[in-house]
Amino acid sequence: MAIVGGGPAGSRAAFHLARGGARVALLDDSHPREKPCGGGIPARALALVGSSVAALSGGVPIESARFAHLDRTATVQLADPAGLLRLAVASRRSFDSRLVEIAQDAGAVMVPSRTIDIHREGGAWRLATRGEPVAARFLIGADGPGSLVRRRVASPFGRRDLSIAAGYYVHGVTSTQIDIAFVDEPSGYLWSFPRPNHLAVGICAQADVATSAPLLELCARWIDTNVSGGTRERYGWPIPSLTEGALRAERPSGDGWMLVGDAAGLVDPITREGIFFALRSGQLAAESLLQGADPAAAYAERLSDAIYPELIAAARLKARFYRPRFIALLISSLQRSGRIRAVMADLVAGEQPYHTLRGRLLRTFEVRMMSELFASR
Incomplete structure (x- = not known):
């Protein structure tokens, strides 16, 4: 397996794959870096x-x-x-470096070289780097929003x-x-x-x-x-x-490849938080590969169950969430309502799903704020 990108998504995929017995090369020349x-x-x-x-x-x-x-x-x-x-x-310098170390301890091989080209030949991926070339049966793109892997296997953002x-x-x-x-x-x-x-x-x-x-x-x-x-x-x-339409049209995997983390667009459209989704998608990619049969389809199905519903719900709310009228209501509610402060604390902590937000806001009796966010969407 070749994983391009040693951030949270790539290093976590490398850890789970290596721990499961796979041979893994993790390619990234940027560590240590902030x-x-x-x-x-x-x-x-x-x-x-x-x-x-x-x-x-x-x-x-x-x-x-x-x-x-x-x-x-x-x-x-x-x-x-x-x-x-x-x-x-x-510090992302220390956090990301530690994740790479954990992957290496599990058996992944760190290749500290930049990937400059990728092509497929005879059923194997050939990765040209600034050092020695790498060949792999399966390719995972964890190389961020400007992903080279994404440009080769799908369409850039x-x-x-x-x-x-x-x-x-x-x-x-x-x-x-x-x-x-x-x-x-x-x-x-x-x-x-x-x-x-x-x-x-x-x-x-x-x-x-x-x-x-x-x-x-x-x-x-x-x-x-x-x-x-x-x-x-x-x-x-x-x-x-990503918009709701883009998320629904997203193709995160195919014959011999997967995209994880930012390379797959797995970022909350409202908060722009992506570390949880990076770690989770890396884990889901590894689990899909280790199960054997049709890992690309298994990975897409896992994302559809575990990640896409939350991101799609956020994308639906995004335009209304940032309207000045809603923000003014939100600040007023935060100033006077302990229940709204509890909801916001859970949102910041990543513990309040968007798909249950409407029902929870209803129970706060902040009807104007809920109506502004959800009515006539």
């Missing part, structure tokens, strides 16, 4: 790798989330009823199915609180996630309606107002943000 993203890791994602918020090495346990819109704010405590924290922010994320690392400053500042133009939110020795401040917008320059300007203004001290380092990257 990854430009918020770095939020919910407890459900950590559970997939046998860890927890308290046990995560190099992580910052997050105690609260502050939400803002215009001049109004509301703060939500993130601990569960038992007092356990459910979200950590990690169009601009309307990508978001642009841009922002700054603010070195020398950290916290135990995340900040979410909703913005009306472009529609979405700005975030500040504290890592052990810096803040990751960024903002995201659909690639077909925004460019990085105005996003960076918004981030700089927010930092000027809300952060004291620190030195700034600019970053930017694309994030899959």
